[in-house]
Structure formats: structure tokens, C-alpha cells
Amino acid sequence: MIPAVALALAALSTPSVAGPWRAALDLAGGTLKFGVEIAANGSLLRGTLCNGRQCDAFSAVRLDGDSVRFELADYAASITAVLRGDSLVGAYRNVGNRGPRVIPFRASRGRWPVSPAPRWLSGEWYALFHGSVEDTPRIFEFRNGPAGLEGTIIGNAGDYSHFSGEATNDSFALSRFDGSFVYLLTGRLVGDTLRGTFHAGLKAQTAFDAVRAQGPSPLKPPTAVTRADTTAPFHFAFRDVNGVLVQSDDPRFRGKVVVVDAFGTWCPTCHEAAPSLVELYRTRQAQGLEVVGLAYEVSGDTAVDGALVRRYRDKFGIPFPLLLAGTNDVDAAAATLPQLEGFTAFPTTIFVGRDGRVRRVHAGFYGPATGAQHGALVAEFSREVDRLLAEPAPPGIP
Amino acid sequence: MHSRALPLVAMLCFASPVVAQLPQDLARERTEYLTWLRSAPTSPFAAIALQRVGAGLTLGPAGSDVMLSGVAQVRVTESAGRVTLDSGGVSTPLTRNRVMPLGSYRLLAAGAAGRTVLLVFGVPREVRTPVYFPFAPAAIDTVTLRPPQRRQSVLLLAPEGIDVEADEAGSVTVSRFGPPVSLRVRRFPGQSAEEWELEIYFRDATNGRGSYPAGRFVSLQPLGNGRYLLDFNRARNPFCAYSSVFPCPAPWPGNTLTEPVAAGERYGPAPEGEQ
Numbered sequence: 288m289i290p291a292v293a294l295a296l297a298a299l300s301t302p303s304v305a306g307p308w309r310a311a312l313d314l315a316g317g318t319l320k321f322g323v324e325i326a327a328n329g330s331l332l333r334g335t336l337c338n339g340r341q342c343d344a345f346s347a348v349r350l351d352g353d354s355v356r357f358e359l360a361d362y363a364a365s366i367t368a369v370l371r372g373d374s375l376v377g378a379y380r381n382v383g384n385r386g387p388r389v390i391p392f393r394a395s396r397g398r399w400p401v402s403p404a405p406r407w408l409s410g411e412w413y414a415l416f417h418g419s420v421e422d423t424p425r426i427f428e429f430r431n432g433p434a435g436l437e438g439t440i441i442g443n444a445g446d447y448s449h450f451s452g453e454a455t456n457d458s459f460a461l462s463r464f465d466g467s468f469v470y471l472l473t474g475r476l477v478g479d480t481l482r483g484t485f486h487a488g489l490k491a492q493t494a495f496d497a498v499r500a501q502g503p504s505p506l507k508p509p510t511a512v513t514r515a516d517t518t519a520p521f522h523f524a525f526r527d528v529n530g531v532l533v534q535s536d537d538p539r540f541r542g543k544v545v546v547v548d549a550f551g552t553w554c555p556t557c558h559e560a561a562p563s564l565v566e567l568y569r570t571r572q573a574q575g576l577e578v579v580g581l582a583y584e585v586s587g588d589t590a591v592d593g594a595l596v597r598r599y600r601d602k603f604g605i606p607f608p609l610l611l612a613g614t615n616d617v618d619a620a621a622a623t624l625p626q627l628e629g630f631t632a633f634p635t636t637i638f639v640g641r642d643g644r645v646r647r648v649h650a651g652f653y654g655p656a657t658g659a660q661h662g663a664l665v666a667e668f669s670r671e672v673d674r675l676l677a678e679p680a681p682p683g684i685p
Numbered sequence: 686m687h688s689r690a691l692p693l694v695a696m697l698c699f700a701s702p703v704v705a706q707l708p709q710d711l712a713r714e715r716t717e718y719l720t721w722l723r724s725a726p727t728s729p730f731a732a733i734a735l736q737r738v739g740a741g742l743t744l745g746p747a748g749s750d751v752m753l754s755g756v757a758q759v760r761v762t763e764s765a766g767r768v769t770l771d772s773g774g775v776s777t778p779l780t781r782n783r784v785m786p787l788g789s790y791r792l793l794a795a796g797a798a799g800r801t802v803l804l805v806f807g808v809p810r811e812v813r814t815p816v817y818f819p820f821a822p823a824a825i826d827t828v829t830l831r832p833p834q835r836r837q838s839v840l841l842l843a844p845e846g847i848d849v850e851a852d853e854a855g856s857v858t859v860s861r862f863g864p865p866v867s868l869r870v871r872r873f874p875g876q877s878a879e880e881w882e883l884e885i886y887f888r889d890a891t892n893g894r895g896s897y898p899a900g901r902f903v904s905l906q907p908l909g910n911g912r913y914l915l916d917f918n919r920a921r922n923p924f925c926a927y928s929s930v931f932p933c934p935a936p937w938p939g940n941t942l943t944e945p946v947a948a949g950e951r952y953g954p955a956p957e958g959e960q
Contacts, residue, residue: 614780
């Protein structure tokens with residue numbers, strides 16, 4: 288009897304973080320809500336970060352006394368918090384070169400209530416973001432999903448991934464936090480126009496207004512964002528994570544259709560594009576397709592970037608080569624592929640014909656959050672590859 | 686004699702209405718900043734050189750543009766925006782805004798293409814903990830951002846001494862320190878494509894008399910509906926205050942408050958008994 292009491296007392300004195308948590312980042316202009324689920328198996332903790340129905344695993348969850356640390360290794364970020372009764376209070380952090388990027392974090396036990404998408408908000412909207420120098424177009428897509436209001440924002444460089452949120456009366460708030468993107472979209476219906484604010488990070492706020500989608504899309508077609516020199520074969524030469532030089536002239540690529548994926552492990556949209564590229568490669572490699580990933584990473588340090596790219600490769604079971612091409616600074620990345628003009632988006636997919644020349648460049652990617660557009664784009668990529676595979680190989684190449 | 690006998694309790698009673706308590710969020714912000722200064726690989730206290738790449742730079746033994754002990758000579762060049770490190774016949778791209786190791790040093794190519802600067806970092810020197818004026822509740826104001834007369838971008842030095850393209854964001858009126866003054870606000874790029882900071886580089890009557898002579902930066906905290914919190918307790922020195930490696934941004938014309946703004950970061954030690 289006494290040992291049982293002692294065990295029970297010991298269990299009571301050890302804080303338990305297992306279970307669902309209503310988590311939030313406190314941005315300067317509003318609350319970015321997301322879910323955290325923690326499961327305990329003995330002393331081993333696992334956790335997921337959820338934006339509505341879309342959940343991703345933390346790379347690690349550690350409990351040290353009353354301190355919890357959630358690792359987001361894909362983005363070299365973390366959340367640290369202190370457990371106080373049924374609350375967690377702390378901060379999300381990742382390191383920049385110009386100072387710390389720190390956003391207050393808090394959570395309480397339970398799940399956020401499900402808020403269905405109201406009819407006045409559901410559907411497609413054409414939005415204009417009002418910058419200090421110029422206004423830029425976006426498309427909002429809102430719908431009702433299994434976990435209530437969800438949707439995405441689409442810009443010229445693709446979508447901002449899956450958002451989830453709530454709507455009350457004439458107001459709405461949808462958000463996205465994945466360890467890298469810290470986005471919150473808030474607004475209300477005024478007449479037939481949505482007016483509101485797009486919050487990015489702790490302090491950036493951009494005003495927008497949006498009207499029901501009607502007429503041609505305000506966005507540039509993804510094939511018009513980036514152009515390529517087609518007068519000469521497309522050239523690349525970078526080392527893989529083992530230091531082996533891989534270049535476009537290698538026999539493996541000669542006479543083949545090559546899909547070049549310019550990506551970054553830091554880029555959530557690239558994560559969403561990876562499975563469809565793997566599928567494309569698996570189903571068409573025997574017919575003459577090669578895929579190669581060019582990684583533009585954060586640190587520029589081969590050891591650090593190599594580890595992140597290996598992790599990305601293993602996460603998606605990528606069977607094609609991934610090369611360390613550079614860092615994600617737009618100017619620096621563009622300089623590594625001088626045959627492209629207007630290279631500004633991650634991912635950018637480059638379709639190269641059997642003659643080695645670029646046939647199409649697609650900036651950005653429509654992830655699963657865009658619903659039908661995702662399926663349509665994946666099918667379009669397949670058709671493009673099939674068209675190129677059907678072309679004869681240049682003379683002299685078997 | 687009488688004052689010497691004043692008990693501690695009485696001193697605290699007198700002191701409490703004068704010295705306001707530092708708000709938790711500001712205390713946390715200052716702690717995070719100090720941690721970053723102490724630990725970041727690109728802390729200004731670890732910087733040993735900042736030079737424009739221009740027609741090319743050499744790093745390494747004596748006689749190099751930047752002398753680095755234990756490093757064989759390397760040459761840094763910029764062509765069509767691409768920065769390259771050449772050493773012993775091997776050419777390595779030096780990616781902009783990303784840290785690259787070179788022996789026991791770290792390199793960072795930064796700034797706009799065509800105006801690239803190379804920063805070299807070594808072992809961090811002793812970090813001088815930033816010193817602040819006592820917290821001043823009166824130095825917090827709510828302001829309205831008026832749009833700029835012309836929507837345009839300008840190339841100027843950011844607090845870290847590097848050229849950035851900043852957008853003219855407008856102006857705010859400050860009336861807590863002498864006659865109302867309109868201060869210019871600029872939008873600086875942040876740490877991701879969608880993020881940015883609204884910054885004011887201002888001068889005031891404490892410059893050279895407790896605060897940094899060239900002026901200080903303070904950012905606006907959005908409150909919604911075009912209103913912003915302007916908290917001079919958050920005013921920060923440019924990096925040139927920490928190290929002569931960094932060039933100082935030229936004061937922004939007109940951004941001068943005639944009265945002292947005794948809030949935010951100091952330059953030099955606080956007067957005895959103040960902190």
C-alpha cells in the first residue's frame with residue numbers, strides 16, 4: 288500500500304505535458320493559433336504541430352524539469368516553454384544574422400474549438416496587398432474542411448501552404464505556423480469587400496482588400512515569372528551531399544528528359560512539392576526521365592546544409608540526386624543559374640528536353656492546400672514530362 | 686548626518702514612484718538581445734573587418750587587404766552579383782547573407798549586388814552589456830503613420846552598417862519631447878521575404894551626452910488601423926556604437942528632437958547610482 292502511495296505521489300510531482308494543447312504565438316497585431324499534441328511513451332515524448340487538420344511532427348520534444356523544448360530541426364528553430372499548472376509560457380525562436388527572431392508563445396490544455404467556414408467567406412477572392420511602394424496581387428481560397436475553416440493564400444510564386452482558422456459574424460482569422468512561416472490573416476467583410484491585415488512574423492503588417500473572384504486571374508502565370516535561355520543546353524554543376532560533382536553533361540542525363548527542382552529544405556512549399564516529384568520519377572524513370580534537386584540552403588556551410596538535405600532526402604524517400612547549389616538569397620541563387628531570368632521563387636521547376644534545352648520553367652508550386660489546383664498542377668507536370676519523353680532523342684544519342 | 690541615517694525602507698518608499706518598473710516584455714527583449722550579442726556567430730562584438738568587395742579583396746597574410754593570421758591568401762571578387770572566393774586555384778561561391786567558415790574565421794557577404802560588403806568575424810571579444818536609461822513611461826507614445834509624399838525605395842545604411850534597399854514608409858509626429866517634430870519612417874527588410882520593420886533613425890539632445898552621438902534607431906510596434914506604439918525605451922544603438930568595424934548611418938535629415946530623450950540604450954556607462 289505504501290509503495291503504491293509513494294508511486295502515486297512521485298507521479299503527481301512529475302509534470303505531465305502529454306495531451307492536446309491550444310497553442311498561440313502573440314504577434315503584435317493578433318493571436319496566431321495552432322494546435323500542439325504531445326504523446327508520452329515512458330520518458331519518451333513525441334509531438335505534432337497542427338494547423339487545423341494538417342499536422343507535422345516536431346523533430347524532438349524534451350522535458351527537463353518544468354521546461355519543455357520543441358525542436359523544429361527542418362527550420363533550425365525551436366519553442367521553449369515553462370510548464371505552470373495547465374499552461375505553457377515561453378517563446379518561439381530562430382536565429383538571424385541581424386538579431387534574434389523571438390515571438391512570445393503560450394498554450395493551455397485542450398483543443399481550439401472547430402469553427403466552420405461561413406458561406407459569406409467560402410470561395411475564391413482576388414486580393415490586393417498594399418505595400419509601401421507598390422500593391423501586389425494575391426488569391427485567397429477559403430473553404431470548410433474536416434477541422435473547420437481552412438484555406439490558403441496564393442501569390443505569383445505559389446501558395447503559402449495550409450491555413451486554418453475561425454470566423455465569427457463578419458470577421459475572420461486564419462493562420463499558418465510551421466516553424467518557418469509565421470502568417471496570420473485577419474479581416475472582416477465590409478459590404479462586398481474583405482478588408483484586413485496580413486501579419487508576417489512579430490511585427491510586419493500589410494493591409495489588404497479583396498473582392499469575390501471574377502474574370503481573369505490577377506496573378507502572373509507561373510510560366511511567366513521566370514524565363515530561360517533556350518539557345519544553349521541548360522547547364523548545372525554542383526556537388527552532392529557526399530562531395531561528388533554532378534553536372535548536366537554527365538552520361539546519366541544525356542538524351543534524357545530532366546526535371547530540375549530548385550528547392551530549399553527551409554521552404555515549406557518545397558516540402559509539399561517533393562512527394563509529387565518522387566512519384567513522377569518513380570513512374571517515368573524507365574522511360575527516360577531524370578530528376579535532380581538543387582538545394583539552396585540557409586547557412587552556406589556544407590556540413591550544416593548537407594545534414595539538412597540528407598534529412599530532407601530521408602523524410603521523403605528521394606531516390607534522385609540532391610545537390611548543394613547555394614544559399615537561399617535570391618541574388619546569390621540566381622547567380623548560380625545564369626541561364627534563368629527572374630529566378631525568385633522556391634521551388635522553381637525547370638523542364639529540360641532530351642536535347643538539353645529548357646522547355647518550361649514553373650515558378651512556385653500549388654500545394655495540397657490549394658485543393659483542385661494542386662491536383663491540376665501535378666497532372667500538368669506529368670503531361671509536360673510525357674510530352675517531352677515522347678520526343679525523339681537527338682542524333683548520336685541512343 | 687540626517688540623510689545618512691535614513692533607513693533603507695524609507696529610501697525604497699521614495700524611490701518607487703520615481704523609478705518605474707521595467708515591463709516584462711521589454712526586460713525579455715533586452716535579455717534576448719544580450720544573449721544574441723553574446724552568442725550569435727555574427728554578433729557585432731565578433732566582427733573584425735567590414736570592407737566593400739569592389740574590384741576585389743584579398744584576405745590572409747600580412748599585406749592582404751584584410752590580414753587574417755593562419756589563413757593562406759584568398760581573393761574575394763564580385764561579378765554580376767555573384768561573390769566568389771578564390772584560393773589555390775579553387776573557386777568557391779560565397780553566398781550572400783550566409784556565414785561561411787574560413788579557418789577560425791567566418792565570412793559574410795552582405796548588401797546589395799554591385800555594392801557587396803564582406804564582413805569577417807573572429808572569436809567574440811568581451812561583450813559590453815548594453816546599458817539603458819531608467820525606464821521612462823513618458824517616453825511611450827501612440828502615433829499615426831502618415832503615408833509618404835512619394836512611394837519610393839532608397840538605398841541607405843541599416844543599423845548593422847550594411848546598405849539595404851528600404852521603402853519610404855511615411856512619417857509620424859512626436860510631441861512628447863519639445864515642439865512637435867515630424868519623424869521620417871522607413872521600412873527595412875526583415876528576416877524573411879514577407880517580414881519587415883518600420884524604423885526611425887533619430888537624434889535628440891542626449892546625443893553625445895549619454896547616448897550615441899550619431900543617433901539611435903527605434904522601431905514602430907503596430908497597433909492596427911494605422912496606429913503604432915513608439916516606445917523610445919526600445920531605442921537601440923547602431924552597430925557602430927559597439928565596434929569601429931561598422932560604418933555609422935548618416936543621420937536622417939530632419940529626424941531631430943530638440944529635447945533630451947532619456948530613454949532606451951545609452952552610450953557609455955550609466956552615471957553612478959542610476960542603475
